[in-house]
Amino acid sequence: MYRSCPLCEATCGVAIEIEGDRVLSVRGDEADPFSKGYICPKGTALADLHHDPDRLTRPVMRDGDGWKELAWDDAFELVGRRLKGIRDTYGKDSIAVYQGNPSAHNLGLLTYGQLLMRTLGTKNAYSATSLDQLPHMLAALQMFGNQLLMPVPDIDRSDLFICLGANPLASNGSIMTAPDVKGRLKAIRDRGGKVIVLDPRRTETAEKADQHLFIRPATDAVLLLAMIHVLFAENLVKLGRIGMTGVEELRTASASWSPERAAPITGVSADDTRALTRALATTPRAVLYGRIGVCVQEFGGLAAWLCYAINALTGHLDEPGGLMFTTPAVDPLPLAAMLGFDGGFARWKSRVSGKPEFGGEFPMTALAEEIETPGNGEDKVQIRALITSAGNPVLSAPGGPRLEKAFGTLDFMVSIDPYINETTRLANVILPPTSVLERSHYDAALNAFAVRNVAKFSPPTFERSAETRHDWEICMELWTRIGLPAKLGPGSRLVRGLLGKLGPEAIVDLALRTGPHGFGRGGMSLAKLRKTPHGVDLGPLEARLPKRLATPDKKVHLASPIYLADLQRLQDRYETAVHHDLVMIGRRHLRSNNSWMHNSERLVKGPPRCTLLIHPDDAASRNLTDGDVAKVSTRKGAIEVPVEISDSMMRGVVSVPHGWGHGLKGVKLRVAQTVPGASANDIIDPDRIDALSGTSALTGQPVEVRRA
Ligand SMILES: Nc1nc2c(c(=O)[nH]1)N[C@H]1C(S)=C(S)[C@@H](COP(=O)(O)OP(=O)(O)OC[C@H]3O[C@@H](n4cnc5c(=O)[nH]c(N)nc54)[C@H](O)[C@@H]3O)O[C@H]1N2
Ligand SMILES: Nc1nc2c(c(=O)[nH]1)N[C@H]1C(S)=C(S)[C@@H](COP(=O)(O)OP(=O)(O)OC[C@H]3O[C@@H](n4cnc5c(=O)[nH]c(N)nc54)[C@H](O)[C@@H]3O)O[C@H]1N2
Ligand code: SF4
Ligand SMILES: [Mo]
Numbered sequence: 164m165y166r167s168c169p170l171c172e173a174t175c176g177v178a179i180e181i182e183g184d185r186v187l188s189v190r191g192d193e194a195d196p197f198s199k200g201y202i203c204p205k206g207t208a209l210a211d212l213h214h215d216p217d218r219l220t221r222p223v224m225r226d227g228d229g230w231k232e233l234a235w236d237d238a239f240e241l242v243g244r245r246l247k248g249i250r251d252t253y254g255k256d257s258i259a260v261y262q263g264n265p266s267a268h269n270l271g272l273l274t275y276g277q278l279l280m281r282t283l284g285t286k287n288a289y290s291a292t293s294l295d296q297l298p299h300m301l302a303a304l305q306m307f308g309n310q311l312l313m314p315v316p317d318i319d320r321s322d323l324f325i326c327l328g329a330n331p332l333a334s335n336g337s338i339m340t341a342p343d344v345k346g347r348l349k350a351i352r353d354r355g356g357k358v359i360v361l362d363p364r365r366t367e368t369a370e371k372a373d374q375h376l377f378i379r380p381a382t383d384a385v386l387l388l389a390m391i392h393v394l395f396a397e398n399l400v401k402l403g404r405i406g407m408t409g410v411e412e413l414r415t416a417s418a419s420w421s422p423e424r425a426a427p428i429t430g431v432s433a434d435d436t437r438a439l440t441r442a443l444a445t446t447p448r449a450v451l452y453g454r455i456g457v458c459v460q461e462f463g464g465l466a467a468w469l470c471y472a473i474n475a476l477t478g479h480l481d482e483p484g485g486l487m488f489t490t491p492a493v494d495p496l497p498l499a500a501m502l503g504f505d506g507g508f509a510r511w512k513s514r515v516s517g518k519p520e521f522g523g524e525f526p527m528t529a530l531a532e533e534i535e536t537p538g539n540g541e542d543k544v545q546i547r548a549l550i551t552s553a554g555n556p557v558l559s560a561p562g563g564p565r566l567e568k569a570f571g572t573l574d575f576m577v578s579i580d581p582y583i584n585e586t587t588r589l590a591n592v593i594l595p596p597t598s599v600l601e602r603s604h605y606d607a608a609l610n611a612f613a614v615r616n617v618a619k620f621s622p623p624t625f626e627r628s629a630e631t632r633h634d635w636e637i638c639m640e641l642w643t644r645i646g647l648p649a650k651l652g653p654g655s656r657l658v659r660g661l662l663g664k665l666g667p668e669a670i671v672d673l674a675l676r677t678g679p680h681g682f683g684r685g686g687m688s689l690a691k692l693r694k695t696p697h698g699v700d701l702g703p704l705e706a707r708l709p710k711r712l713a714t715p716d717k718k719v720h721l722a723s724p725i726y727l728a729d730l731q732r733l734q735d736r737y738e739t740a741v742h743h744d745l746v747m748i749g750r751r752h753l754r755s756n757n758s759w760m761h762n763s764e765r766l767v768k769g770p771p772r773c774t775l776l777i778h779p780d781d782a783a784s785r786n787l788t789d790g791d792v793a794k795v796s797t798r799k800g801a802i803e804v805p806v807e808i809s810d811s812m813m814r815g816v817v818s819v820p821h822g823w824g825h826g827l828k829g830v831k832l833r834v835a836q837t838v839p840g841a842s843a844n845d846i847i848d849p850d851r852i853d854a855l856s857g858t859s860a861l862t863g864q865p866v867e868v869r870r871a
Contacts, residue, residue, distance in 0.1 A: 165192050165696040166621030167606060168206045169268040169599060170756055173335040173342040174606050174613070175202045176697060177209065179624050186210035186600070186624075196700040197617045198342035203335060204754050204766060211763035212599055213625075217832055218581045219595035220631055228829075230583070233592070235632060242592050243644025245575045249548045250283075250645065256544040259287035259530065263554020264757055266290070267608045270667045271596070271635030274502060274607075276552055276579075278662070279638040281503035282647040286511065286525070287533060287546050293526035294560060297858045298458040298467035299338060301508060301521060305723035306471055308713030310506040310522055311495045312488060314471065315339050315612050316452040317704050318347050320484040322356035323442055323449035327383060327470065328456020332367035333751040337454050340606075340613035345371065347614075357446075359439065361386070361431065362456065363748050364776070364818055365811040376439075377813040380746050381460040381863035382429040383453070384733055387469035389425035389433075390440040391417040394476055397437075399444035401478035405708050409722025413472060416722070416730055428737055430813065444477045448484025456748075460862045462733055464855035468726050475719055480708070487704040488711050491611040492618035492687050493674040496713070498607065503651045508725070514543055518857045526857030527560045528849050534569040548575040550641075553634075557585040558758040558824050558842050561859050562799065562849030567827075579637050583831035584759065585824065585842075596634040601627035605671045605692075616705075618680070619698030620671075620689060635667050729855045743815075743865040745781065747795070749843060750818045758822035761835035773823040773840025774807040775868065781815065782808045785869055794871040795819065797864060799848050802841035803871045817868060819843040821861070 164179045176195025180187040189207045191200035212218070222238035223230040233241070249257055260280045266272040280288055292300065300310040307314075316339055318324060329337065331344040341347055348358050348371060360369040361378045369375035378386060394400050395414045402410065422433035429436075443449050453470035457463065471486065479485030499505075509519035513529040515536045525533070530546075538545035549570065557563045557570075563585075570576055570589040578587035581595045596602075604621040627633075632640075642659060649659040672689035680687040680701055692699070709717040754766040761767050775793045787793060791806045795817070804819060812818060823840025825832055844861075851860040 164624045166624060167604060167619050167698070168202065168209060169604055169606070170205045170209070170760070171335045172337050172340050172609050172612070173198070174340055174609050174619070175206055175342045176619070177202055177206050179209070179600070181624065184625060186213060192697060194697040195619070196698055197613070197615060201343035201346065205756055205760060208760065208763040208766050209599060211765065212760070215762060217583070217762055218598065219583070219593060222592060222594050223583070224592050225590065238592055238594060239640050239644050242577045242594070242641065246548055246577070246641070246645045249574055253547050254544045255284045256286045257547040258283055258285050259289060259533065259546045259549045260285065261530070261549065261551045261554050261556055262290040263552065263556070263559070264291045265553040269553065269634055270605050270607060270671065271602065271633050271638070272553055274667045274670050275635035275638035275662070277502040277504060278651065278657070279642050281523070281651055282642055283645070284648070286520070288524040289527055289530050290524055291554060291559065292524060293521070293528070293858050294459065294861065295455060296338060296458060297521055297526070298463040298853065298856050301464060301856050302468045302471050304506045304508060305468070305725065306720050308715070309496055311499055311611065312711065312713060313338055313612060314480065314486040314488050315614055315704070316450040317484050317487045318614050319350070320703070321351060321448050321450050322354065322484060323446040324348065324351055324356070324358045325439065325443060325449070325451040326358065326360045326368060326372070327451060327453040328362065328458075329452060329454030330362065330366040330368050330751060332371065333753050338612050339452065339454070340609045357442070363813045363816045364750065376431050376435055379428065379430040379813065380748050380816060381462060381860070383457045383460070384462040384465035384469055385420065385425045385737070386429045386431055386436065387466060387473055388417045388420035389422045389429075389436050390443070390473055391469065391476065392420050393422060393437050393440040394444060394473075397441070399441065400476050401444065402476070403478040403480070403482065405475070405481060406718040407475060407721050408718050409720055410476070412722035412727060413476065416727060443473070448482075449477070450474060450479055450485050456862060459859060461736070461851065461853055461860045463853040463858045463860070465726060465729055465733060472721050475721060480719070481706050488707040489611055489613060490616050490679050490701070490705055490707065491613070492616070492678050492680045492701060493605070493607045493610065493671060494678045495607065495611045498674050501657060514538070521856065526852065526859070527556065528852050528857060528859055530556070530560070531562060531565045531569045531849065534572065547573060549573055550577050550579070551586055551590070552579040555584055555586045555758045557589070558822055558844060560849070561844045561847035561861060563824070563842050563844045564800065565849065579634060582759065582762070583829070585827050585830055588827070588829040588831070594632070594637050596637060597627045597631045600624040601631065602633055603668060607671060607674070615703055616701035617698055618675070618687065618692060618701060620692035622693070639663050725855065732854060745866050745868055746816055747843070747864045747866045748816055748818050748862045750776070750820045752820060755820065755822055761823070761825060761838065762832040764834055767834060767838045771805060771838065771840070773820060774805045776807050776809050776812050776818040777868065778812040778814045778816070779808050779810055781817070782806065787868070787870055792871040793868050795846060796867045797846040797848055800846050802843070802846055804841050817866065
């Protein structure tokens with residue numbers, strides 16, 4: 164059986180050997196035209212997820228300290244009645260929704276999960292977006308006119324790959340769907356090109372690069388402004404064929420940020436900044452790729468914007484080997500619009516602290532206060548109920564303990580999730596979906612950010628039993644039982660009755676047929692994909708501008724006023740810079756996936772991974788030796804983790820990975836609980852945000868470290 168692995172963004176093809184209802188083996192699918200046999204250890208663990216005895220298959224309801232199983236109909240009746248009651252009594256905004264990361268990897272949630280959230284009509288919509296890529300989406304909206312128009316590095320044709328705040332050798336790439344990044348980076352070097360990594364840690368990716376430069380956390384915007392300063396100073400700006408506005412504003416904005424001024428802030432020397440800039444500007448096929456490290460920080464909005472802008476200023480936007488837009492078989496723009504995911508920023512603000520909405524969602528940093536703070540009147544509604552879907556905010560969002568406490572005060576909470584984990588143990592009812600191998604799959608989201616245009620449909624590997632429900636069926640049922648509007652809103656042609664019959668496959672089929680490779684232009688359809696189980700290659704990325712732009716003037720807007728205004732905050736920050744002895748960053752490991760795959764023996768075996776990485780000098784000055792237990796504290800609390808001394812860390816920076824902390828009472832993950840670790844998000848201050856976008860500042864958290 165062939166399918167694609169939905170666990171991370173790489174979308175590798177897997178070949179699964181089965182016997183009866185058991186998986187015998189999972190291997191890379193050599194015939195997949197995109198991944199060509201590559202998989203990582205998590206792909207093999209698909210079998211563990213499917214066979215995990217802790218995975219729920221029927222709804223459960225909290226019953227004192229334990230849980231009792233419910234029949235599906237009873238569960239839907241209960242959840243529907245409670246949520247409807249709360250909505251009728253307190254209003255739409257009294258029900259909050261949190262959608263986690265796997266939503267983007269699950270066709271049912273991408274479509275019907277979105278529809279459920281949108282028909283709820285609640286302003287209290289939250290997701291992992293504000294812990295992740297929000298600044299990239301905001302930049303796409305401001306610069307290219309649509310939040311989904313995020314360009315991707317054309318890594319296979321690039322001769323210079325500058326990697327800022329990403330570690331694709333561990334993460335397998337993000338907003339850059341590229342199975343076997345290691346092979347693709349090696350290919351750059353084999354053809355005489357260069358890979359340069361800027362990161363506060365000498366990462367796995369940096370180890371394989373031509374050059375690694377340490378950069379102090381959360382100073383990327385300063386580095387990028389200095390690089391832009393050099394571009395103008397040395398006449399290296401090259402605008403190419405695309406119409407752009409805002410070039411002069413960028414010249415002015417960068418004028419005061421000389422590399423000499425930036426160097427003591429960023430830790431990147433003025434010479435290195437100039438050399439880097441010249442290399443980017445003079446290499447015909449080059450790209451600067453920025454990812455989560457540039458987003459989840461105090462100046463994430465500015466940094467993500469400047470990453471796109473610098474590619475545009477050096478003539479690398481929409482050019483082979485540069486930063487390009489995809490031509491996916493399912494165009495996400497009309498699909499998202501149809502599902503009610505409209506772009507927009509700061510059209511309204513959150514009730515308690517005035518945080519800006521983005522795409523109809525508030526940032527995660529507003530959730531706890533919106534639950535805790537009493538409302539007064541119709542427009543000022545307090546959250547009374549919560550639906551979490553494919554998310555684990557107690558571990559993945561900063562201020563985990565506060566969220567946990569807040570969830571405990573809700574009138575009702577329901578989680579759509581296969582596990583009783585740190586978050587879902589707080590729910591009244593858990594509705595578990597079918598396993599990853601029991602459902603069909605099409606990567607509607609990730610194909611849109613793939614470094615080649617590809618399409619693949621995965622049929623279910625196993626027949627599901629009548630006793631189970633797909634994510635989309637759960638969402639559909641809740642839509643009906645809560646008594647939500649049957650239509651999305653004025654103008655929407657999506658009607659509940661019809662959607663209940665269609666299912667996500669029909670939506671994909673329609674999108675394929677009407678998409679850029681569809682009717683008359685390649686005849687793409689679901690039927691066609693079913694006949695090509697390894698997937699189809701639709702060729703390299705192509706130039707798409709200006710046609711693809713969604714800006715009214717069909718130009719790239721290099722200097723949106725929201726960014727120009729936010730530059731003052733950067734100025735102020737470094738005029739009054741407070742020096743911190745130590746700041747904390749995170750890290751990812753190839754055998755983890757955020758918080759939720761530590762229940763697989765084969766993925767967690769080996770030495771403990773939830774450790775504090777610290778530079779030898781920083782360890783020495785604190786009398787720490789390898790294997791000591793360190794107490795890491797912030798004004799939000801403290802955690803204890805083993806010390807691992809390593810010169811891969813920049814001085815003044817320590818690293819603790821997120822997604823651990825499985826020792827909480829009531830968690831039912833028997834393997835994960837044997838390697839609990841501690842949650843970095845317990846001590847990351849939720850009030851540290853990028854004030855522009857509302858994104859959580861997960862990186863650059865000031866900490867104190869001493870022996871426990
Ligand atoms: N194995 C594995 N793969 C995953 C995941 C996982 O948990 N495990 N998670 C998936 C998800 S949800 C995502 S969003 C992607 C993320 O994919 P990536 O963006 O590649 O994420 P990371 O591996 O965390 O790499 C971020 C890098 O930024 C560096 N960094 C931290 N702070 C700063 C800073 O201020 N400036 C700069 N320049 N660098 C900084 C960190 O040291 C780190 O090396 O990975 C996905 N893939
Ligand atoms: N400190 C720090 N915090 C971080 C990050 C960081 O780098 N540093 N990274 C952030 C990022 S990039 C992200 S994306 C978030 C992730 O944050 P979340 O999405 O909140 O957390 P995950 O750990 O991905 O949890 C996924 C949940 O989905 C469930 N699940 C898995 N598959 C399915 C499915 O098919 N259907 C349903 N219904 N449920 C499913 C799992 O059981 C688990 O409960 O974490 C963020 N938090
Ligand atoms: S790299 Fe990602 S998609 Fe590929 S096998 Fe690993 S987890 Fe699955
Ligand atoms: Mo993410």
